[in-house]
Amino acid sequence: MSASSGQNGGTKPWGGRFSEATDPTVERFSASIHFDKVLARHDIRGSKAQARMLGRAGLISDTEAEELVGGLERVAEEIEDGTFPFDPALEDIHMNIESRLRTHLGAVAGKLHTGRSRNDQVATDLALFLRDVSLATQRGLLELRGVLLERARENVDTVLPGYTHLQRAQPVRLAHHWLAHIETLGRDAARFRDARARIVRCPLGAGAMAGSTLPLLREETAAELGFEAPTRNSMDTVASRDLALEYMADAAIAMVHLSRLAEELVLWSSSEFSFVELADAYSTGSSLMPQKKNPDVPEIVRGKSGRAIGNLVTLLTVLKGLPLTYNRDLQEDKEPLFDTVETLRDSLEVMAGAIATLDVRGERMAEAASDPMLLATDLAEFLVRAGVPFRDAHEVVGKIVGHVTREGLDLRSLSKNEMQGFHEAFDAGADDLLDLERSLESRALAGGTARVRVEANLEEIAGELAAERAEIERLEAEAAR
């Protein structure tokens, strides 16, 4: 029966204070069960720790504690196998589970909520949830970087133009380009790792906002739930959502990075570039134009980055005017958070698939990179090595480029005499300056395009990813316990 049909709040646990049922509109408006059911597993985990602690604290008998734990396990199974009867009249996941427990166990179920409020309960659920999803996100980022690393290994000898302002700038190895994205995504992974390392204090026991008069064993529930310690301030505990904010901020950054990577795939798969072709499994056709093969997957990723940004702004806005401590506005944290978690998870997965199956058109890239204009900087730096001030060298080469452009010439067609007409320092040493391989190899500084640098990076990153994988696996095993 729904609460609204009862005479005093019916199934609601606060029935005593009320003489009228909740208006059905209000019930629908305030219910969160349709989205906070995502927290079921975490809620039950917290409740089991709570039940055991109540037993150890002598607040309930050992038998009652066991009964509660057994009942919660039964509820967990129902949720797992899809037979749990979610009831919107019971507002949220916390009350749905407690009510079901009462159906199974009778009056003893009423002891579970001893010394607890939904305020510290939901904060606990969220902390447990964030700990899980942060780790899963780290794994997603690891897998994508693994794919990029594979592609980088295969493409040390594939050369393409690097771009600034989307204008051809200087030649680079495709490996160097993929490694650039690995760097960015590596910092993203580190952000989730850092944020997860801050989820170390357990909210359970903060009560509604001021703690409890009962002798709760907060250290014990904290330890059982894998936290280092209980939270230090009950008010902050129920009022704050910055752990969720941090996840969402980190996710918004990561989604923006995925969006930039996606944008390159969109550009590169256009006929204008034709640098890559997405696998059939990662593209779609047009319902009207038979010839089309569209890069929908990267486009959707690019589009979805907007959600991640919007979700972050939503929660920031929800929080900005709230006085301490818990306010019901906080319920608005969940949908944006869950949406961001899903969006990032799926985007990482499809991007990894799209890149793993990408057909790289090395010959098209090479053609674009063969434009000798890309080596103009090398000419200027040659003059610098001959003692010409860089500004002057830039000016000289600018004149050469202007000349060949006006005359429709190939930079490589200029004779030594013509070159020396622009600057006498262009002597025999300048002979193979316009050679692509030489240009790549001459950038042998840390961070440069020379083969030794790129190969050293490949090795270093392979080592980092392996170490990260081992750490993630260790944490996953810990979380599964």
Ligand code: ARG
């Ligand atoms: N569904 C609520 C939320 O997500 C749970 C806490 C409700 N607490 C309360 N005092 N009404 O925030």
